[in-house]
Amino acid sequence: MEQKIKSIIAKLDSSDxxxxxxxxxxxxxxxxxxxxxxxxxxxxxxxxxxxxxxxLKDGCFGFAGSGDLSDSSIDKLIKRAKDNATHGAAxxxxxLSFPALGATQGEYAFxxxxxxxxxxxxxxxxxxxxxxxxxxxxxxxxxxxxxxxFEKQEKYYANTxxxxxxxxxxxxxxxxxxxASDGNxxxxxxxxxxxxxxRAGFELFYKHEFEKNTExxxxxxxxxxxxxxxxDKKADIIIGGGHLGLQLHESIGHATEADRIFGxxxxxxxxxxxRPEMLGKFQxxxxxxxxxxxxxxxxxxxxxxxxxxxxxxxxxxxxxxxxLVNQQxxxxxxxxxxxxxxxxxxxxxxxxxxxxxMTNLCIAPGKGSLEELIASTxxxxxxxxxxxxxxxxxxxxxxxxxxxxxxxxxxxxVGIVKEPTYFGITQDFWNxxxxxxxxEEWAYQSTFNCGKGEPGQVMRLSxxxxxxxxxxxxxxxx
Amino acid sequence: xxQQLINLKDALGTHPSLKYVISxxxxxxxxxxxxxxxxxxxxxxxxxxxxxxxxxxxxxxGFEVDNPDEKKVMHALEDALKIIDKMPADPDFxxxxxxxxxxxxxxxxxxxQRIGLKEKTEILxxxxxxxxxxxxxxxxxxxxxxxxSRFMNSNGLDKDSQGSxxxxxxxxxxxxxxxxxxxxxxxxxxxxxxxxxxxESLLFKIENAKKPVVDVDAGKYxxxxxxxxxxxxxxxxxxxxxxxxxxxxxxxFEGLKDTQVFPEIISITDDPKDPQMVQAxxxxxxxxxxxxxxxxxxxxxxxxxxKYYHHKTGEPKNGNTAECLKIAPGEHSLxxxxxxxxxxxxxxxxxxxxxxxxxxxxxxxxxxxGTFLIEDGKITKVVNNLRFTEHISEILKNATxxxxxxxTIPFSSNYNMFDxxxxxxxxxxxxxxxxxxxxxxx
Numbered sequence: 001m002e003q004k005i006k007s008i009i010a011k012l013d014s015s016d017x018x019x020x021x022x023x024x025x026x027x028x029x030x031x032x033x034x035x036x037x038x039x040x041x042x043x044x045x046x047x048x049x050x051x052x053x054x055x056l057k058d059g060c061f062g063f064a065g066s067g068d069l070s071d072s073s074i075d076k077l078i079k080r081a082k083d084n085a086t087h088g089a090a091x092x093x094x095x096l097s098f099p100a101l102g103a104t105q106g107e108y109a110f111x112x113x114x115x116x117x118x119x120x121x122x123x124x125x126x127x128x129x130x131x132x133x134x135x136x137x138x139x140x141x142x143x144x145x146x147x148x149x150f151e152k153q154e155k156y157y158a159n160t161x162x163x164x165x166x167x168x169x170x171x172x173x174x175x176x177x178x179x180a181s182d183g184n185x186x187x188x189x190x191x192x193x194x195x196x197x198x199r200a201g202f203e204l205f206y207k208h209e210f211e212k213n214t215e216x217x218x219x220x221x222x223x224x225x226x227x228x229x230x231x232d233k234k235a236d237i238i239i240g241g242g243h244l245g246l247q248l249h250e251s252i253g254h255a256t257e258a259d260r261i262f263g264x265x266x267x268x269x270x271x272x273x274x275r276p277e278m279l280g281k282f283q284x285x286x287x288x289x290x291x292x293x294x295x296x297x298x299x300x301x302x303x304x305x306x307x308x309x310x311x312x313x314x315x316x317x318x319x320x321x322x323x324l325v326n327q328q329x330x331x332x333x334x335x336x337x338x339x340x341x342x343x344x345x346x347x348x349x350x351x352x353x354x355x356x357x358m359t360n361l362c363i364a365p366g367k368g369s370l371e372e373l374i375a376s377t378x379x380x381x382x383x384x385x386x387x388x389x390x391x392x393x394x395x396x397x398x399x400x401x402x403x404x405x406x407x408x409x410x411x412x413x414v415g416i417v418k419e420p421t422y423f424g425i426t427q428d429f430w431n432x433x434x435x436x437x438x439x440e441e442w443a444y445q446s447t448f449n450c451g452k453g454e455p456g457q458v459m460r461l462s463x464x465x466x467x468x469x470x471x472x473x474x475x476x477x478x
Numbered sequence: 479x480x481q482q483l484i485n486l487k488d489a490l491g492t493h494p495s496l497k498y499v500i501s502x503x504x505x506x507x508x509x510x511x512x513x514x515x516x517x518x519x520x521x522x523x524x525x526x527x528x529x530x531x532x533x534x535x536x537x538x539x540g541f542e543v544d545n546p547d548e549k550k551v552m553h554a555l556e557d558a559l560k561i562i563d564k565m566p567a568d569p570d571f572x573x574x575x576x577x578x579x580x581x582x583x584x585x586x587x588x589x590x591q592r593i594g595l596k597e598k599t600e601i602l603x604x605x606x607x608x609x610x611x612x613x614x615x616x617x618x619x620x621x622x623x624x625x626x627s628r629f630m631n632s633n634g635l636d637k638d639s640q641g642s643x644x645x646x647x648x649x650x651x652x653x654x655x656x657x658x659x660x661x662x663x664x665x666x667x668x669x670x671x672x673x674x675x676x677x678e679s680l681l682f683k684i685e686n687a688k689k690p691v692v693d694v695d696a697g698k699y700x701x702x703x704x705x706x707x708x709x710x711x712x713x714x715x716x717x718x719x720x721x722x723x724x725x726x727x728x729x730x731f732e733g734l735k736d737t738q739v740f741p742e743i744i745s746i747t748d749d750p751k752d753p754q755m756v757q758a759x760x761x762x763x764x765x766x767x768x769x770x771x772x773x774x775x776x777x778x779x780x781x782x783x784x785k786y787y788h789h790k791t792g793e794p795k796n797g798n799t800a801e802c803l804k805i806a807p808g809e810h811s812l813x814x815x816x817x818x819x820x821x822x823x824x825x826x827x828x829x830x831x832x833x834x835x836x837x838x839x840x841x842x843x844x845x846x847x848g849t850f851l852i853e854d855g856k857i858t859k860v861v862n863n864l865r866f867t868e869h870i871s872e873i874l875k876n877a878t879x880x881x882x883x884x885x886t887i888p889f890s891s892n893y894n895m896f897d898x899x900x901x902x903x904x905x906x907x908x909x910x911x912x913x914x915x916x917x918x919x920x
Binding site: 038039040041042043044045046047048049050060061062063064065066067068069077080081083084085087088089090091092093094121122125129142143179181185186262263264266267268270271273351352353387388389390391392393394396397399401419421423425454455456474476 | 527
């Protein structure tokens, strides 16, 4: 495949092409899901090939992608990508700027502890079947589900600047859920929550201790039916890692994708309230808030040695001591903003065009344990396990509901509340952060499903976070 | 094109104990994305795949092969045959679909070929020129898909379908303050596209968008929902009209069949044959897709239901998938509806909706692409985007008037393949709609 991709690059080395890159992905995917204890679906797509050719010509990018890697198909793709660039250039006010970059070579292979594609399938099914059986409907539980998605992706990248990269990674997405009903309303609990995926193999089921948590989610879903709702209009809240990852993702991650500043995502994912002149000045959060983008950490799903336009992986500060200092960029956008490219251009598969994407976007740890943070909270709620999320076009106004809230009084958890809902304005919220737990509580929270772009792409990425406290947050009383 | 499908069918014929559903499809898209009245990127993309779902007694296994050739397909089949006997059974599985009826042939045009990049670019250049003097720029997408697939199963079904939907979305954005207005075209027949009508409507909306920008407080408002909003709320509501939701006890409509759930003015059908919409020939499991009344004059009449959930829930099987929703028009003109509001809002489009509780239809979301203040029966100001926290069931219960005209609204399911579908809806006047906060931005 290395030879193939390099031979395609050789075909693109012509004077009318400013820059071109080619990606090839080979993806294995397997899904398994149980509903109410019964296996409802298991299937796979193995060795799925994709190729994408991106050509910068006449100051405009053209792209063509396919699953067909035959020589005749590749010649057609090159022609389509060129035609697409030429037609695009006819509706352009200014040629796209794309400063040259030196060549980089790289090889990376992740090895899971338990390879989900080669492990004994009976063992895999037996484990999942027992798990599904242990949470199947009984008492007030009326629905239960167990699911697993496994992915192995091999990627080849090459460009006309001489860069070449080959990688193999594994991602796993394990989940279980129960729903309880008393005939009128329904409440649900999941494990390990909304961001329980990771750069791992089947071992992720053991790391998340699924078997230990079946009774917990059954009890909590059942108890939520009779639990009170939050009555406060404002409250101090501590957000657990599973949900804080999403809060970070929506209100800092997407807001600092710089393609949004120029309106490149207006037609679907939206804009951002961030403006170029805010860099170095804007008080995004309280001084204890430090946020960085780190594609150099192989523990997160956002790791790469080279991004999908040839920029080597980097760790960069996005928010330093509460001040916005940088953005997630492409080579083109970085040039427009006078920044160095941040290595954030990624595509889901080779036949997708790369976009500015989060990689491993993290909040640096603070100090102390979760127990200490709760103990220092006089009155409030500990919220975790995302239920509903929503944020506006500018990433300024968000509203989240979690599956469960744990009420805190005098530094202790005293009960639970159902569907706690809080909302706020991004800057106000992050400036209300007065406590971030330390390294002992810090972990990656990851997702399989960050949607962006048209045609739509879903990206695998991670957020390193530790639980954090926010003062006087607006709550939606029930 | 279907040789691998036929080979697979022949191979499966040697295993009489197996039931199966197999399909082979080719999908392609030509995708123009633009911003600041210029090209962002042009994409051409295609996918050729074969899918197989095998059943042995009550055990099932599925596989997909991209860009299939005989070696890959037979290898995948061999692998499936090794695993299927070792899998846990699903006691609720009965059989694959047996509705062998074929859809009537309908006219077909490949819109990727019909609307070339040159024509798309000329349309955009023309519209961009019209909005530029108002200091607005164009952002959006102009997409044509083309797909063809053939479907077979062990009950003898052999069906072929094709489609070529168009999705054209234009947002005109004010260069200074980002106030945005939206126009769309969707369907499968580009003869219905009228550039002059789109231009006229854009320019009319731009005049409203030049009005001063204000914020409004949280609270309950009387408002006009644009057809896109009505259609989107009904799409979300339709999750609960599916028998799978009923089976999971997450349906709002559980126990409400043939009960009046909404005012008499609300009627909703799933109609796959409207020529102004993206049409569909076959639904769940390959059954014939036919018109189905979901809400009739306020009464809930049917769940969309395939063979599997028919067996589980006892609901009648229809194979509908609620991809072609139509909300019936009312009796009022839009002008009358706006004129009847003393103090309220006009909402053009919705953004980032998510259920809080699917069973009670509570959800939150935001307004986008043009929210306006109505004072004394007239649109007087632009309003910052707003957050609402509502129940869809209550929104429809609070519908007091519907426009006497419906519009085709395109939607895209923006994951995996870029599927495009359409709904039809009128403007709706709603009372007591809860705005829970302001975004303080446009």
